[in-house]
Amino acid sequence: MRIDKVLEGDIRSAARLMRDLDDRVPSAIEELKALYPHTGNGYIIGITGNPGAGKSTLVDSLISVYRNASLRVGVVCVDPTSPFSGGAILGDRIRMQRHASDSGVFIRSLATRGQLGGLSRSTFDVASVLDAMGFDRIIIETVGVGQDEIEVMKTAYTSVVVTVPGLGDDIQAIKAGILEIADVLVVNKADREGADRAVRDLFHMLDLRGGVGRQEVEIVKCIATLGTREESGIADVAKAIDSHRGRMGQQEDARRKERAKAHIAELVRGMLADRADATLRAQGGLDGLADGVVRGEQDPYTAAESVLKSL
Amino acid sequence: MRIDKVLEGDIRSAARLMRDLDDRVPSAIEELKALYPHTGNGYIIGITGNPGAGKSTLVDSLISVYRNASLRVGVVCVDPTSPFSGGAILGDRIRMQRHASDSGVFIRSLATRGQLGGLSRSTFDVASVLDAMGFDRIIIETVGVGQDEIEVMKTAYTSVVVTVPGLGDDIQAIKAGILEIADVLVVNKADREGADRAVRDLFHMLDLRGGVGRQEVEIVKCIATLGTREESGIADVAKAIDSHRGRMGQQEDARRKERAKAHIAELVRGMLADRADATLRAQGGLDGLADGVVRGEQDPYTAAESVLKSL
Numbered sequence: 001m002r003i004d005k006v007l008e009g010d011i012r013s014a015a016r017l018m019r020d021l022d023d024r025v026p027s028a029i030e031e032l033k034a035l036y037p038h039t040g041n042g043y044i045i046g047i048t049g050n051p052g053a054g055k056s057t058l059v060d061s062l063i064s065v066y067r068n069a070s071l072r073v074g075v076v077c078v079d080p081t082s083p084f085s086g087g088a089i090l091g092d093r094i095r096m097q098r099h100a101s102d103s104g105v106f107i108r109s110l111a112t113r114g115q116l117g118g119l120s121r122s123t124f125d126v127a128s129v130l131d132a133m134g135f136d137r138i139i140i141e142t143v144g145v146g147q148d149e150i151e152v153m154k155t156a157y158t159s160v161v162v163t164v165p166g167l168g169d170d171i172q173a174i175k176a177g178i179l180e181i182a183d184v185l186v187v188n189k190a191d192r193e194g195a196d197r198a199v200r201d202l203f204h205m206l207d208l209r210g211g212v213g214r215q216e217v218e219i220v221k222c223i224a225t226l227g228t229r230e231e232s233g234i235a236d237v238a239k240a241i242d243s244h245r246g247r248m249g250q251q252e253d254a255r256r257k258e259r260a261k262a263h264i265a266e267l268v269r270g271m272l273a274d275r276a277d278a279t280l281r282a283q284g285g286l287d288g289l290a291d292g293v294v295r296g297e298q299d300p301y302t303a304a305e306s307v308l309k310s311l
Numbered sequence: 312m313r314i315d316k317v318l319e320g321d322i323r324s325a326a327r328l329m330r331d332l333d334d335r336v337p338s339a340i341e342e343l344k345a346l347y348p349h350t351g352n353g354y355i356i357g358i359t360g361n362p363g364a365g366k367s368t369l370v371d372s373l374i375s376v377y378r379n380a381s382l383r384v385g386v387v388c389v390d391p392t393s394p395f396s397g398g399a400i401l402g403d404r405i406r407m408q409r410h411a412s413d414s415g416v417f418i419r420s421l422a423t424r425g426q427l428g429g430l431s432r433s434t435f436d437v438a439s440v441l442d443a444m445g446f447d448r449i450i451i452e453t454v455g456v457g458q459d460e461i462e463v464m465k466t467a468y469t470s471v472v473v474t475v476p477g478l479g480d481d482i483q484a485i486k487a488g489i490l491e492i493a494d495v496l497v498v499n500k501a502d503r504e505g506a507d508r509a510v511r512d513l514f515h516m517l518d519l520r521g522g523v524g525r526q527e528v529e530i531v532k533c534i535a536t537l538g539t540r541e542e543s544g545i546a547d548v549a550k551a552i553d554s555h556r557g558r559m560g561q562q563e564d565a566r567r568k569e570r571a572k573a574h575i576a577e578l579v580r581g582m583l584a585d586r587a588d589a590t591l592r593a594q595g596g597l598d599g600l601a602d603g604v605v606r607g608e609q610d611p612y613t614a615a616e617s618v619l620k621s622l
Contacts, residue, residue, distance in 0.1 A: 033610045036612075051361065253605065258601075260604035260614075261597045261601040263604075263611040264615050264618065271616070272583045275583075276579055285572075289575055294564060299343075300347070300571060301344050301347075303571075305582070308583070311583075
């Protein structure tokens with residue numbers, strides 16, 4: 001049985017299962033259901049932040065910290081920005097090269113398949129498989145900071161938001177709602193000018209943030225540099241993640257419940273979308289309806305309602 | 312009738328209609344259907360790019376160019392990054408101040424209501440209302456470059472992607488799949504070091520891009536600075552947009568058809584999601600199912616299937 005091999009940690013079986021899950025092969029979904037009782041031991045960490053903040057390098061450095069503590073690490077790199085040319089494949093090859101031959105590390109890239117929301121579903125799936133395989137830490141890394149990435153962060157128990165000095169003078173940087181989901185804030189490239197100002201700005205923004213007070217969010221400075229001598233502060237990032245985990249205490253159950261709700265909702269949305277796609281395919285797609293809209297014979301709302309009626 | 316007032320260009324009626332559409336008030340959707348035959352004359356331009364690329368300033372400058380040509384301009388600022396604290400309100404107040412008192416300019420901000428994909432639907436709605444109101448140019452501006460923003464760009468006939476010098480050495484910048492939807496590429500802040508290198512990098516990336524050749528995408532350098540003497544190249548950006556419109560020629564029908572397909576698909580997804588939400592509310596939400604998942608009595612897939620069966 002393939003799931004026995006997956007539970008033993010067999011990489012090739014796991015990779016094939018993940019691919020089948022991506023393709024929504026029904027038997028693979030049954031296998032995932034069977035794996036599910038074996039999940040819940042891996043600790044899932046989300047890492048997100050602005051492009052250029054050095055997230056991949058930080059993840060690479062965190063892997064080293066965890067490996068030095070003999071923890072097995074699974075990584076999911078989530079890239080919703082390249083729906084057309086499979087950008088995630090490039091990422092797989094370039095990033096985290098030095099861990100490629102370490103059997104205690106498993107890195108998997110996920111690109112969107114052009115379907116909104118499908119990415120969170122795939123992330124939940126891959127994280128569950130890695131969890132069942134016995135990885136101690138599962139890192140979910142996103143490429144950017146869009147709404148999709150915020151959804152993806154719901155798969156994590158601790159969310160780390162990475163930023164860099166020098167973005168503080170930009171309205172868009174302040175507006176990044178991603179801050180609102182942070183459990184740990186990291187100022188990377190902290191040897192750059194403006195690092196202390198960035199920390200101050202973040203403290204100020206946390207003050208403005210309603211609900212959760214700043215005392216519950218740690219701000220950590222670091223320099224992630226693929227293990228060169230200049231590297232510093234990575235152990236502090238790992239410690240801040242552990243501290244958040246500790247602080248959660250009994251709240252961890254509430255978090256797990258929120259996560260389960262997000263996962264079920266995501267699956268329901270996905271199943272509905274699959275159903276809609278199947279119906280549209282059976283009807284020969286949207287070409288006829290779209291032609292009617294372009295010719296001005298019908299408005300898009302009426303067209304959509306006619307699709308829904310046929311479901 | 313409210314729609315008569317909207318067709319006459321009455322701002323307050325239009326703003327109320329947009330709010331009702333956001334709230335999915337059924338009568339407002341009927342009004343939108345009635346407005347639809349009056350759309351198709353406004354030219355819809357999408358503007359997207361990395362946070363910090365100066366998109367808002369560029370939009371502000373473009374408004375001036377169009378206003379000088381006596382064209383009426385509607386602007387939709389789309390911000391999917393702040394689902395919790397309504398960040399778009401801040402944007403409304405700070406940005407584009409100097410056009411606030413010009414009756415030939417109407418600026419509307421859109422933030423996500425926490426529902427994936429809902430943002431594209433709202434953008435289509437608001438753009439349709441602005442179009443029916445008789446605005447000659449409708450600019451859709453996004454805050455970031457995520458998958459959501461790529462979806463939002465499907466509402467536009469011409470997509471402008473804005474970047475700045477100095478991002479070229481970053482893998483994430485290269486991976487930004489947003490490049491693949493560009494009709495016009497703008498290098499803003501072109502007085503910065505590395506502007507020519509940025510243009511070269513973009514040419515190179517266009518070469519790598521399959522399908523559409525680089526000859527079909529214009530790259531324009533500019534400096535957008537809220538109308539100070541240092542400003543330059545904004546007219547070139549407007550010209551590149553017009554050129555793309557001209558080049559489209561007969562292809563414009565194909566583009567309108569693709570747009571209609573995207574709109575209908577978006578509406579179908581939204582209607583399905585609404586239906587799922589209503590069912591979940593009627594069942595008292597996902598709490599019971601999530602508890603079962605956390606206690607390990609059920610896997611999320613089986614839980615989701617039980618929701619779907621009850622639809």
